[in-house]
Amino acid sequence: MREDNFYEKILDPNKISEKPEALKGIRVLELCNVVLGPALTDFLAEFGAEVIKVELPGIGDVMRTVTPGFFYYRNLSPGFEEQNHNKYHVAIDLRKNEGRELIYRIVRKCDVVADNYRPGTLDKWGIGYRQLSKIKPDIIYVACSGFGQWGRDALRVSYDAVAQAESGLMHITGFPGRPPIKSGAWILDFQTSITGAMAVVAALIYRKRTGKGQFIDVTQIESAIRMMDWTWVYIGLTGNDRDRVGNRDLAIVPSNVYRTKDGFVAIAAFTPEEFLGLCSAMGREDLKKYENPEDRLIPKVAEEIDLAISEWCKNLTSSEIEEVGERYGFPCSKVLSAEDIYYSEHFRARKTVWTLEDHLYGEVAEVQAIKMSETPGRIKWVGRPVGFDNEHVFVRLLGMSVDEIKSLEEKGVIGKWSDRKGSSPPENWDGKSGLFF
Amino acid sequence: MESYFEWAKSVTDPAKVYEKPEALEGIRVLDVSYGNFAGLFASSILAELGAEVIKIEPPEGDIARKMTPFGIKHKDTGLAFLAEGRNKYYITLNLRTERGKELYKKLVKKSDVVIETFKPGEADELGIGYKTLREENPRLIYVAISTSGSFGPHVKKMRSYDIIEQARSSLMYATGEAEFDPEVPEEYKVPLREGNWLGWYTGGAWAAYGVLLALFWREKSGKGQFIDVSPCECLLRHSNYFLQYYHEAKRLVPRSGPYDPAVFAYTVVKSRDSYVFIGAYSDPNWKGLTELISRPDLFKRFPTPKERLIFENQIEMKREIEKWSQERDGDEIVRLAQEHNLDETRTGTVVVGKVCTPKQASENDAHFERDILKAFNDPYYGKLLVQGSSFGKMSETPGRIKWLCRPVGADNVYVYTKILGLDAKDLKLLKESKVI
Numbered sequence: 001m002r003e004d005n006f007y008e009k010i011l012d013p014n015k016i017s018e019k020p021e022a023l024k025g026i027r028v029l030e031l032c033n034v035v036l037g038p039a040l041t042d043f044l045a046e047f048g049a050e051v052i053k054v055e056l057p058g059i060g061d062v063m064r065t066v067t068p069g070f071f072y073y074r075n076l077s078p079g080f081e082e083q084n085h086n087k088y089h090v091a092i093d094l095r096k097n098e099g100r101e102l103i104y105r106i107v108r109k110c111d112v113v114a115d116n117y118r119p120g121t122l123d124k125w126g127i128g129y130r131q132l133s134k135i136k137p138d139i140i141y142v143a144c145s146g147f148g149q150w151g152r153d154a155l156r157v158s159y160d161a162v163a164q165a166e167s168g169l170m171h172i173t174g175f176p177g178r179p180p181i182k183s184g185a186w187i188l189d190f191q192t193s194i195t196g197a198m199a200v201v202a203a204l205i206y207r208k209r210t211g212k213g214q215f216i217d218v219t220q221i222e223s224a225i226r227m228m229d230w231t232w233v234y235i236g237l238t239g240n241d242r243d244r245v246g247n248r249d250l251a252i253v254p255s256n257v258y259r260t261k262d263g264f265v266a267i268a269a270f271t272p273e274e275f276l277g278l279c280s281a282m283g284r285e286d287l288k289k290y291e292n293p294e295d296r297l298i299p300k301v302a303e304e305i306d307l308a309i310s311e312w313c314k315n316l317t318s319s320e321i322e323e324v325g326e327r328y329g330f331p332c333s334k335v336l337s338a339e340d341i342y343y344s345e346h347f348r349a350r351k352t353v354w355t356l357e358d359h360l361y362g363e364v365a366e367v368q369a370i371k372m373s374e375t376p377g378r379i380k381w382v383g384r385p386v387g388f389d390n391e392h393v394f395v396r397l398l399g400m401s402v403d404e405i406k407s408l409e410e411k412g413v414i415g416k417w418s419d420r421k422g423s424s425p426p427e428n429w430d431g432k433s434g435l436f437f
Numbered sequence: 438m439e440s441y442f443e444w445a446k447s448v449t450d451p452a453k454v455y456e457k458p459e460a461l462e463g464i465r466v467l468d469v470s471y472g473n474f475a476g477l478f479a480s481s482i483l484a485e486l487g488a489e490v491i492k493i494e495p496p497e498g499d500i501a502r503k504m505t506p507f508g509i510k511h512k513d514t515g516l517a518f519l520a521e522g523r524n525k526y527y528i529t530l531n532l533r534t535e536r537g538k539e540l541y542k543k544l545v546k547k548s549d550v551v552i553e554t555f556k557p558g559e560a561d562e563l564g565i566g567y568k569t570l571r572e573e574n575p576r577l578i579y580v581a582i583s584t585s586g587s588f589g590p591h592v593k594k595m596r597s598y599d600i601i602e603q604a605r606s607s608l609m610y611a612t613g614e615a616e617f618d619p620e621v622p623e624e625y626k627v628p629l630r631e632g633n634w635l636g637w638y639t640g641g642a643w644a645a646y647g648v649l650l651a652l653f654w655r656e657k658s659g660k661g662q663f664i665d666v667s668p669c670e671c672l673l674r675h676s677n678y679f680l681q682y683y684h685e686a687k688r689l690v691p692r693s694g695p696y697d698p699a700v701f702a703y704t705v706v707k708s709r710d711s712y713v714f715i716g717a718y719s720d721p722n723w724k725g726l727t728e729l730i731s732r733p734d735l736f737k738r739f740p741t742p743k744e745r746l747i748f749e750n751q752i753e754m755k756r757e758i759e760k761w762s763q764e765r766d767g768d769e770i771v772r773l774a775q776e777h778n779l780d781e782t783r784t785g786t787v788v789v790g791k792v793c794t795p796k797q798a799s800e801n802d803a804h805f806e807r808d809i810l811k812a813f814n815d816p817y818y819g820k821l822l823v824q825g826s827s828f829g830k831m832s833e834t835p836g837r838i839k840w841l842c843r844p845v846g847a848d849n850v851y852v853y854t855k856i857l858g859l860d861a862k863d864l865k866l867l868k869e870s871k872v873i
Contacts, residue, residue, distance in 0.1 A: 006561075006568055008588035010663055020658070022650040047650055062719065067678075068698035069746055073685040078678030079699055120441040130444065148830070149445035152803045157778060161703065162790030165714040168798040170705070172632030173612075175625055180712055180792050181694060182705055183631055184611035187639075190675035194642045195827050201649040202460040202486050206834050208656055210458075217449050217830035222809040226827040227638035229474065230517035231795045232810060234506055236822025237516065241796040242506075247600070247630050250506040251517055255600045257609070257628060264628050266609075268598035270472060271500060293500065297508035331584070331595040335628045337610040337689055338679040346591040352670045353680065365684035369674040370647045371586065374662035375654045 010373040013351035021048025022375035026204065028112040029103070030054060030087070031094070031127070033061050035160070035186050036220060037116030037144045039083035039193035044112070044200065046085060046368070046377040052106065052393055053084065057091040057415025060386035064422035074361045074426040076383060083193075084383030085366065088436075090394070091387035091415050094125055098413040103127045105398050107136050111207075112200055116144040119154045129215045138213040140203040142196045149217040158220055160186040167224035168231065168242070175246040192223040253296035254278070254305050257335060258313035264335040265318045267309060267325070277328035282312045354379050359434035360426060384434065386423045387416035392437035449830035451808035459487025460834035464652065466490045466550040468525065469532070469541075472500040473554035473597055474634050475582050475668050477521040478641030480552055483648060484524035485826040485836035491544070491852055492525045495532070496871060498845040512818055514842060517634075520823055522842025528853065529846040529873045536872045538565055543857055545570050545577060550648055552580045556594045557587050567663050577661040578651040580644050586667040597668060602636025604628070606672035607679045615694035617748045628692070639675055640668020696751040701742075702726055704751070705792065706759045711767035712792035715758065715774075717785065718745070725785025729777045730761040767791035815841040849873055 023044055030041040030053040038053070038061065045051040055061050066079030073081075093099045104127075107113060113132060115122050122128040129141040143149050146158020156162075161182045164170040169188075174181040196218040203214050225232075230251060231242050247266075249255035254275075255268040269278045272291045279287045287308060290296050296305060313321060318334040325332035334340070342365065347353045354366045358381050366379045394400040394414070408414045417424040425434075439447075466488045470476025484490040492499070505515030514522070531537040542565070545551060551570065553560060560566035560581070567579040584601055585593040595601075603609045613629035614621045647664040655661060673680065679690055690698050695705040700718035707713075717726035720741060727736040735757055739745050745754070762770055774789035793801075799822065804810040809825045818841050828836025853859040853873075867873045 007663070007665065011588055011665055020654075022654040043646070065742075066699050068682060068686075068688075068690055070743070071682070071686050071688075073681075078682040078685065081681050082678040119445070123441040128441065130441075143445075147803070148807055149449070150442045151446075151807050154442055155779075156775065157786050157788045158790070159703070159714075159716045159788050161705075161714045161716060162788060165705070165712075165790035165792040166798060166801075168793050168795030169631070169633060170712075170714070170792050171794045174614075174629065174632075178614065178625055179695065179707075180705065181613060181629055182714065183608070184613075184690070184692065185608050185675060185677040185679070187608070187631065187635065187675055191639065191642065194639075194646055194675075198482065198642070198646050198649055199828055199831055201646070201653055202828070202834065203831065205649065205653050205656070206458075206460040208653075212833055214831055214833035215445075215448055216832070217445065218827065221804075222807070222825075222827050222829075225798070225804065225809050226824045227478075227635070228633045228795065228824065229638070230506060230515075230520055231633070232799060232822045232824050233511075233516040233519050234509070235796050235799050236812070237511055238509070241794045243794075244632055247627075249600060251504045251515070252598065252600075255598060257600065257604065257630065259627070264604075266600045266604035268600050270504065270598070271596075274596075293503050294508050297503075297505070299507065325595070326593065329595075331593075331598050331601050333584070333601045333604050335604045335610055336607060338607045338676075338683040339689055341605075341607055341673065342680060342683050344591075346585065346589045347670070350586055350589045350667075350670075352667070352673065355684075363684075365680060367670075367674045367676075367680055369666075369671040370643050371665040372647060372651065372662055373664070374658070374660055375650060 011371045016376045016378050020375055023047045023049040026112065027110045028052065028114060029106055029110045030114050031122060032114055032116040034063055035083055035189035036192050037114055039190050040142065040144060040196040041087070041114050042083045042085055043194060043197040045087055046379065047375065051087040053087045053089050055089065055091050055386050057093055057387060057412065058418040059420050060091065060417065060423045072421055075421060075424060076361050077422040080383050080422060086380045088389040088393050089384045089386065090390050093413055094127060096413050098408060098411065100126050102413065104135050107132050107139065109397060110136065111140060113139055113141045114144065115141065118157065119143065119145050119149045133213065138207055138211060140200055140207065140213045142200055142216040142218065144192060144196055144218055146220045148219045160189045160220060163188045163220035163224045167221055167228065169224050169228060172242050172244050174244040176244060180244065188220045188224050191227060192218055192220050195223050248306065253302045254309055256306055258310050260313050260316055260318045260321060262317045265313060265321050265332055266335060267330065267332040269330040274330045278330040281324045281328040281330065282308060284308055358382050360384065360429070385417045385425045387414065389436060390414055390416065395437060448832040451829060454829060454835045454837050458834055461486045461488040464488040464550065465548040466552065467493060467544060467548050468552045469493045470552055470554040470582065472504070473582065474501065474517065474521060474599070474637040475597060475640035475644060476552050476554045477501060478638055479580065479644035480525065481521045481523055482642070482645040485828055485838070490525040492527050493530050494527065494845055496529045496873060513844070519818065519821060519842050524839045526848040526852050527843040527846060528849050531872050532563060532565060534872050536870065538563065540857065541565055542573050546574050547856055549576070550578045550580070552644065554582045554597060556596055557583050557585065557592045558594065571661065575661060576655060576659065578648055578655065578664065580648060580664045580666060582640060582644055582666045582668065584667060584669060587665045599634040599637045600630060602640060602668040602672060603630045605669035606636060606676060608672055608676045611679060611690050611692055613692040613694065615696055616692045618694060618752060636668045636672050639672045640666055643671040695755060696748060701745040701751050702754065702758070704755050706755060706762045708762045708765055708767040708770055713762060713767050713770050714790040714792065716788035722785035722787060725777060725783060726787045728784055729773060729787055730758060732757065813838055813841055818842060846873065
């Protein structure tokens, strides 16, 4: 048990706020909407970057109204909340000349710009990489899109599910003889965002060494193609297509999801050691002849093993199987819902489920992915109303006078929220709480 | 003036990738992962960005080489491993022998990053965990990938598998055929995995992100660190608002198949020759879709999200859209939507994608033009179709593939000689004592 204590000590979730942040001092200008883009800067903000999110005055980011069944949490939509943490929210009309000038003033003080408008749009408005790099030559500019900043499909509009569809990923998801299934989440928005965030940090490392910025083009379709494991090599070598096979895995046997007495459990056991453990647990000595993992990949054998496991699981509860798995040394887990994770002592203790008392919204629960011992990520606050941080950013960062702010507001160059749900503060807001300036 | 698109292509032209520098040049990574594509993908990313990745396998090879569809191998290597073998050096080392551990520690001293996928606690039991190695090299960045992570009340001593990671992420629970659709047979109303190794690929991406953050931090502080990666937690981070919504509403998002609890139309419909995704959920875009399919009555009946977010209505709207889409081929629907979107006299934007099979996707020239699919000619494995680097379009330091893979232990001589200064006699002895 001493080992566990060591890692708990160096990763202690209660000491996160005492530790430094990897991206402290890096300022990011977010010119984005929806998920791909905002999630990218969110991943940077989690590790200390100062993200200034620019929205259109009034309604703001369209995700502010994306929520299951009209549910708002004190006027915050879960769809906006999920990829907007720790950011400063300003509202500028980018299509106006003075809006553009304002972006120039901000970008002088930034290290990174994230853009997810349709390719070429910001360039046309005078605030693309070509223009901004004249003002700030070492700027790192990441442009996010469905199909890329150039090429045959550059102008096509895309959502996450378009790339799921056109990459073939959707085709390989689902049961044979049944329709292809789109993922329950916007997985390519997030995967492209983490790809973009990696590219930005790689570019920051390069800039530190050379002083040079760069332009980065990341796309949904390419993230999908990149992560489709053996698909392309298989097609290239065999000429065969890849079809959907439900929860089975053609390259790992056993690896599947099985129905239990009270739910579903996932089981995998590829190494001989794990597989023999599973056979012993099931009392199936006869299957031990398939100790060699390669023998199990033969479809007939795979089917035989799969059948044995599904029969065995039927009469047990998921917890019973988990217990047996630990005893016999084969990996398995109940299929967890968000509810299971929310109440799990384990995920809470790791601060994977991260709760905090937000100044505007009260108690919120967020998700933290990786844990770093020296520069852990952290959640400080969640998405704020449209233009909520205008004064903070324009006065503190740009030194703008009260008169100038007022005049820009009157001209509609900058602004705040509208009455629309999801863009304005909570109904009982006192006019002060949560404001940084 | 040069058009934006010409300019964008000129600065990220795949033809010029190999003339440009690499962001992680000079960084050495040891990948001691075993049977785990989160580890392999993480080290692939770092290798694409220019790090020198040394893949350490036990003398009989990484079992990941055997994770291949139907057991198919090419030159004794599994197909998935060929996809994630890029730019790495392959050495063997038996970490369960004293001499093996000693050599490993020497390599660690001369490296920047370690990526491992041991069962939690196993590396320390062997005496080669972070606890020991950080003494040898305080600048070391150490990534441990495991399902439950390295600490917490329920640390599970098991190795990570994709299916388990997907099962523990909340995403599998929310993916699958619609629970509320009476036409779906009961046996299919079950949690569904994403068809690729999404759990591993998401975990691997976050592991590499952690390394990049830690490298950036180390430039400033001189300090290494430990990074604890649980792929299911990373995938939970990518699972929309499921957790937030549960906290706030104490409700779960149902498995919705071609429907969606928060936006509609956001659906997959049948065409004459394929399935097609159609997205048009804001009021103007939905109106545009009803114009495109000449069904203004649908807009009248379902004018706002209030009507469109009711599942029974979604089932009906999908059925009505299919009356139009089933009369047409998938490609035609994509073209009609594109024309609609570019015509300024028409309303809104209708976002459409044809559900291609992977083989159809592999026949799309656009992917080759942008270099995300390529027929790469490897010196040992020959010409293989592989995915390119998703970092290929960085203007100064693009990601790239240099070679695809190497056989087990193929770089023993090069690595042990160059880094540890061992000579031919030393290597012969190591081989005889089965250390390498």
